Amino acid sequence: MENQKKIPKPVIKRLGLYYRCLNRLSDEGIDFVASKDIAERLGIKSSQVRKDLSYFGEFGKRGVGYNTYELMTKLEKIIGVNKYWNVIVIGAGNIGTALVNYEGLRKEKFSIIGIFDADRSKVGKKIGKLTIKHISELEDFFKKNIVEIAIIAVPENAAQMMVEKLENLGIKGFINFAPIKLRTKLPVEDVDITLSFKSLTFKIDRELK
Amino acid sequence: MENQKKIPKPVIKRLGLYYRCLNRLSDEGIDFVASKDIAERLGIKSSQVRKDLSYFGEFGKRGVGYNTYELMTKLEKIIGVNKYWNVIVIGAGNIGTALVNYEGLRKEKFSIIGIFDADRSKVGKKIGKLTIKHISELEDFFKKNIVEIAIIAVPENAAQMMVEKLENLGIKGFINFAPIKLRTKLPVEDVDITLSFKSLTFKIDRELK
DNA sequence: TAGATTGTTAATCGATTAACAATC
DNA sequence: TAGATTGTTAATCGATTAACAATC
Numbered sequence: 437m438e439n440q441k442k443i444p445k446p447v448i449k450r451l452g453l454y455y456r457c458l459n460r461l462s463d464e465g466i467d468f469v470a471s472k473d474i475a476e477r478l479g480i481k482s483s484q485v486r487k488d489l490s491y492f493g494e495f496g497k498r499g500v501g502y503n504t505y506e507l508m509t510k511l512e513k514i515i516g517v518n519k520y521w522n523v524i525v526i527g528a529g530n531i532g533t534a535l536v537n538y539e540g541l542r543k544e545k546f547s548i549i550g551i552f553d554a555d556r557s558k559v560g561k562k563i564g565k566l567t568i569k570h571i572s573e574l575e576d577f578f579k580k581n582i583v584e585i586a587i588i589a590v591p592e593n594a595a596q597m598m599v600e601k602l603e604n605l606g607i608k609g610f611i612n613f614a615p616i617k618l619r620t621k622l623p624v625e626d627v628d629i630t631l632s633f634k635s636l637t638f639k640i641d642r643e644l645k
Numbered sequence: 646m647e648n649q650k651k652i653p654k655p656v657i658k659r660l661g662l663y664y665r666c667l668n669r670l671s672d673e674g675i676d677f678v679a680s681k682d683i684a685e686r687l688g689i690k691s692s693q694v695r696k697d698l699s700y701f702g703e704f705g706k707r708g709v710g711y712n713t714y715e716l717m718t719k720l721e722k723i724i725g726v727n728k729y730w731n732v733i734v735i736g737a738g739n740i741g742t743a744l745v746n747y748e749g750l751r752k753e754k755f756s757i758i759g760i761f762d763a764d765r766s767k768v769g770k771k772i773g774k775l776t777i778k779h780i781s782e783l784e785d786f787f788k789k790n791i792v793e794i795a796i797i798a799v800p801e802n803a804a805q806m807m808v809e810k811l812e813n814l815g816i817k818g819f820i821n822f823a824p825i826k827l828r829t830k831l832p833v834e835d836v837d838i839t840l841s842f843k844s845l846t847f848k849i850d851r852e853l854k
Numbered sequence: 855t856a857g858a859t860t861g862t863t864a865a866t867c868g869a870t871t872a873a874c875a876a877t878c
Numbered sequence: 879t880a881g882a883t884t885g886t887t888a889a890t891c892g893a894t895t896a897a898c899a900a901t902c
Contacts, residue, residue, distance in 0.1 A: 534743035
């Protein structure tokens with residue numbers, strides 16, 4: 437229920453953290469939890485937890501806290517991981533291969549159902565249970581499968597072209613590993629581990645925390 | 646030169662983006678660049694570029710812009726990637742293995758010089774040019790090598806213990822892949838790809854950009 | 855009831871941006 | 879000089895936090 441107020445970007449990032457935290461609490465057999473407890477585990481303020489949740493509804497009981505399982509289920513729906521998402525990987529290089537092998541994704545409701553590469557010498561090779569397909573097979577693949585998310589793991593110069601092709605085929609969003617800003621009207625999440633390393637060295641040199 | 650004013654967190658994140666952008670411009674043979682051009686490539690405002698840079702000095706020429714190579718070199722020093730950093734990986738699972746194989750890190754001045762695991766059945770196996778060592782060999786390894794950064798790629802329950810061990814051995818900072826908040830006085834950068842996926846599905850469901 | 859904790863408001867804090875004098 | 883673009887100030891915008899009435 438409730439307001440269609442604009443959700444601040446930092447809140448979106450924290451939703452996943454809350455969800456993860458609730459999962460842990462649930463595993464630990466904790467049935468009720470106060471915003472203060474969640475905040476402590478995540479190293480933030482309890483008022484921030486309450487404020488963030490308030491964008492989506494009223495999930496707590498005053499004087500008591502939140503029902504762990506109930507809030508977890510609510511967050512699951514809000515984030516959209518109450519169902520499996522079909523994902524394809526574009527680019528069977530180092531990153532693409534690693535992602536297909538990474539079982540963590542599937543656990544979090546993301547199923548990689550295909551991997552594609554432009555290099556014909558890679559086509560036909562197996563990665564886990566998947567066989568690398570050629571880029572030219574994409575169109576056909578979209579006809580036979582529901583594909584929602586594409587992981588862009590191709591070199592920089594090929595990324596934008598692939599994005600346009602996939603947009604035309606009806607993809608819904610991108611996880612982008614190419615070190616470039618993608619031009620698209622669809623949602624994109626950029627991932628660049630080397631940027632994290634650079635933030636770290638900056639902090640180390642300045643003795644920041 | 647200049648002020649020891651506090652650097653806003655978002656600025657730290659953008660430094661790497663600026664550096665990357667300057668690298669491209671340099672490759673493209675562009676000798677001078679205006680803040681407007683940098684901003685356009687990154688999808689931000691030119692005043693933000695100028696303001697961000699101003700925390701570290703005056704690098705431009707009015708009416709002209711910035712000398713690409715010069716600014717790149719300055720940023721390199723500011724970020725701290727004007728030298729190589731020695732990195733070890735803790736945990737030879739999926740993520741740890743992928744990182745050792747990922748040549749992108751070395752290109753960005755991060756050399757992985759060791760990988761460690763608690764599982765003795767993995768010890769002795771090769772990943773690229775490295776041989777997996779047992780956790781118990783860490784102390785000795787620190788005596789024989791300069792180790793600055795540790796990548797935590799072990800399961801959640803082992804992460805905090807490893808952090809404390811490494812802190813005692815004199816590590817300077819952590820890249821953390823464990824889905825947990827590490828308690829340490831040293832700088833940490835958390836990396837969690839599944840969080841990016843969750844932000845994406847949230848946006849897809851709400852038709853946000 | 856007494857104690858605890860929510861949901862929300864208002865105050866504070868921090869980051870972004872427009873605007874412009876300085877100057878190449 | 880005329881035009882362009884910086885570096886910086888001040889205004890705006892957005893996010894966090896403290897505080898507290900509501901209520902379990």
